Amino acid sequence: MPPPETINVTMTTEQLRAVRESVEAGEYASTSEVLRDAVRLWQRQRREDAERLEVIRARIRRSLDDPRPALSLEEVDAELEKLFAQAEKDAARA
Template identity: 70%
Template sequence: MPPAETISVTLPPETVRALRERVEAGEYASLGEVLEDAVQAWQSRRQEDAERLDAIRARIRRSLDDPSPPLSLDEVEAQMEILFAQALDDRRRA
């Protein structure tokens, strides 16, 4: 791991207060640890967002490349009703 680097960041007072409260509560040993955790969570969220976007793009590509004929509006509505009914049923079972 490369050596730590010192940076200066300006944060709103309520954010600094919340960070210090976490340290004072014993959740973190220092403000640096709180910020490191926050940066790691941000990086993780960005990675998850990128993966989700890649999955959406892949689904769109598969759909565009699908040689089957397009569905009519009635067929789409019927399929949507089935999917909504399944989702509702799954929710009731959970």
């Protein structure tokens, strides 16, 4: 593992106050630890966002690659009407 590097970070007064309060409360040992934790959370969020985006892209790919013919607006409306009617029947039985 390479040695840690020192950087300068500019924060708002409110952000710095929150960091310092967290350290003073014993939640973290130092401001550096707070910022490292924040970066880890940021990295995790970016990975999760990338995973969600890949799922969306895969769905779009499957849709574009679907060999079934496209439906007209009338066909979509008719299919939705059938689905809604079935859902109403199912709800009435329950």
